[in-house]
Amino acid sequence: MTTREIISAYLTEVENQLRESAAATNNKMPRLRQEVTDTEGKLYGPHYFQYLVYGRGPGKQPPPDAMLSFVQRNPGMLADAQAIWKNITERGLAYLIGRRIGREGTDMFSGKRPGFDLQG
Numbered sequence: 001m002t003t004r005e006i007i008s009a010y011l012t013e014v015e016n017q018l019r020e021s022a023a024a025t026n027n028k029m030p031r032l033r034q035e036v037t038d039t040e041g042k043l044y045g046p047h048y049f050q051y052l053v054y055g056r057g058p059g060k061q062p063p064p065d066a067m068l069s070f071v072q073r074n075p076g077m078l079a080d081a082q083a084i085w086k087n088i089t090e091r092g093l094a095y096l097i098g099r100r101i102g103r104e105g106t107d108m109f110s111g112k113r114p115g116f117d118l119q120g
Helices: 003-024 049-054 064-073 075-084 090-104
Strands: 033-036 041-044
Touching: 003 033, 003 041, 064 075, 064 090, 075 090
Parallel strands: none
Antiparallel strands: 033 041
């Protein structure tokens, strides 16, 4: 077995472990890309991958468009909100979620919900 094959097998195993961690926490695993040479290997993921591992801390609010697409991908969330607030819209709910994240951070950041187990 060559060094390149060993590195590739290791990165594939890391990716499989991340998929198992994602399935255990009911998260969707993004696509990752490997780059392997004779002496090193790199695993690339999307820009938001760090938030799937550590969560997002308080500070600035997330981009409104990202929050709006999140609400649109989770229609049950809007239905639950409309059961409490009759006239809330997708944009209104997206703003409220973004404002809460800006003030308190995400549940993964505060430890209420586990993220991907990257270090495990």
